[in-house]
Amino acid sequence: MKATTPLHPLDAWQAAALLARRELKAVDLVRACLDRITEREPQVRAFVQLNADAALTHARQLDAGPVRGLLHGLPLGVKDLLDTHDLPTAYGSPIYAQHQPLADAAAVALCREAGAVLLGKTVTTELANMSPGVTRNPHNLAHTPGGSSSGSAAAVADCMLPLALGTQTAGSLIRPAAFCGIVGFKPSHNRVPKAGVKSLSETLDTIGGFGRSVRDVGLLGAALTGDARMADPATYAQTSAPRIGFCQTPDWNQADGDTQQVWAQAEKALHGFGAALELPQGLNHLVQVQKDIQAFETARSLSHERLQHHSQLSSPLQALLAYGLTISGQAHAGNLQTTANARSQAATLFSHFDVLLSPSSIGEAPPLALGTTGDPLFYRTWTLLGLPCIHLTFAHGRNGLPVGLQLVGAYGDDHRLLAAAHWVHARLTEHQLTR
């Protein structure tokens, strides 16, 4: 690398190759990211804790030793919902302001084992719910980065670091990826261990991450799941087109003009590679089921906070918990049964298609002034079904903010979803440039 090439915009896949070939030093990449953070953090406010000295020391150790794994030398941001043994973890709540975990979350430990360098903890909304944190959208500081994985998405989008971890219970990975204009990856439910992550909902909580290319999140996915296919260059070298189901979902009428426009663009660019798909009975009314499961399980998972620290919870979170408590355990058992049936039925969606194309955000990121991190409408069903999802950005809306769509894969077929997303992203980007 020439000394004048800026290092911080390198995506994870490119950087990993250079690091593995020893053509790039981890310490130089870490320093470049720290410089970028110094420059941009006062505006973007993506971090709750930085780990600068320890990160530089760790990077030097990595440079002096053997290549450790898939993430060797890559700077990593970690949503402050995941425990870290060397940095406080507050879950975005004043209740945990003094909380120093004894152990790393399993996902954090797995990334460190693969050679990642923990650069800092990133802002989460309060207990990964809807009350915004302090982070701003790097594309326009007056807009939300989305939530709840706000800081992780903003930091990756702003090239403060190449990779970051987040979690999704409704839309907390894919929505901030959409608003910040990067790639977000929610793996299949329960493929990534949740030990050491503040738990909200067994049925829904899913760990995933952010990068600036599809292959980036594949690297991260491979480290998190142990599935080497997600990081295999052969996965991304395939040239045959995937079969795509165009699935607008029953809520399509709520997509705004920007999302309608990217949908039209995508249909044009991907014409001939699939067909329209309507969700069958049993899969087309799951939004309320997801909402009720989330509210019921969150109200019970946060029982200690609800009982001992109620006044330190925000009003919207208090309201969610109160709603969750109105749902009976009997009704919840019914919702779990509906979910089990729907997950079983979801496999049939992929009998004719490799992946589904579906709306992502309703539109561009809302202004901060609205006090919202955005509506997770188009994420709820896929999260409930436990299917892997990837957000792809390839356009801009009326305010110049990023917009895109999500691809959805079959359960456990994360590597095939990544391959398809790589192909689709290339085609959409190309089409965008040439139309």
Added chain:
Amino acid sequence: MKATTPLHPLDAWQAAALLARRELKAVDLVRACLDRITEREPQVRAFVQLNADAALTHARQLDAGPVRGLLHGLPLGVKDLLDTHDLPTAYGSPIYAQHQPLADAAAVALCREAGAVLLGKTVTTELANMSPGVTRNPHNLAHTPGGSSSGSAAAVADCMLPLALGTQTAGSLIRPAAFCGIVGFKPSHNRVPKAGVKSLSETLDTIGGFGRSVRDVGLLGAALTGDARMADPATYAQTSAPRIGFCQTPDWNQADGDTQQVWAQAEKALHGFGAALELPQGLNHLVQVQKDIQAFETARSLSHERLQHHSQLSSPLQALLAYGLTISGQAHAGNLQTTANARSQAATLFSHFDVLLSPSSIGEAPPLALGTTGDPLFYRTWTLLGLPCIHLTFAHGRNGLPVGLQLVGAYGDDHRLLAAAHWVHARLTEHQLTR
């Protein structure tokens, strides 16, 4: 209550009724349990921490206020795998010897909300795995109480307290219930929130508990799941017989003479109330799938311990983690798919039956000298399928130790399983007395 009636043997259901009618004071019941603990704990060693003063204070507060809920005034033991904000939580490992959580596990908080009095933390095997703790079987101190929920089962069996919480990943609730001769209840997977419990396996970990009658664990189940049917007297008043599938499982040839004898007894007592059921293809070879999922997920959930504290893990646990790391992420994805298909297929088992009768422990509790907490063979399949299970004790083996069988219910039908178990337990006990 007459002052001379011993209070510590009262089961939870009886005590709850007396407490709710204010015919029994919580402080008297707590004191009786503490006296029993003082007498027996030096031999049985069920506890890692006692909470005597705080428990007495809490009991007095409950006596002075309104009836709080289903568990009002009931002393509760909590497996030391569940976090408590007011008592250290070591997960049975020297790694966590100094660990004081900030928050209660959700299950603990829910029990406190329902009025339970936390009496102490009970012994777990190392990180809820197979290396025994110090607890002994109260029926014969030279034998194991089973694991991993060793202390909870022994304490309930020895009338040190009426109710206790435990967890199961392979057989850690039902096996110690069997060895200690009490009722163990593993609810349907994910009906009880796992926040604040040391996580080993998303696919398998399940919270449940112990009591001395079926209705006892129903009370606990209702508090943990919010499903009031489990605590409804009408559930236990039904007089019609359940339809029972007699399911010996493909591993029946490994059941020893004692288990074969209780099976024959049960078949006789329940003759005419069901029929033999063979597990269909797809459900009859799941033991190895369960083992591999447990090993893979535990090896990744315990990544921090594996990477940072390896020498503080026991050799058997090190070996389990090493085995788990030999399983590829691709193979694990296949195992998860097999599990999803099997869970879906399991519903068909209940098209002709309300519950299944199945072997529980292989035989009586092994001697401590063997260094094992027993084989979870007959629990692995039901845990993998996520089905609710109840152990019923109704006989003794050749060494005078308890033996029994388990009943298995349909997913989410925990209340129906409890009703059937109550009926079956009465019939088996009666038959035992009169044969």
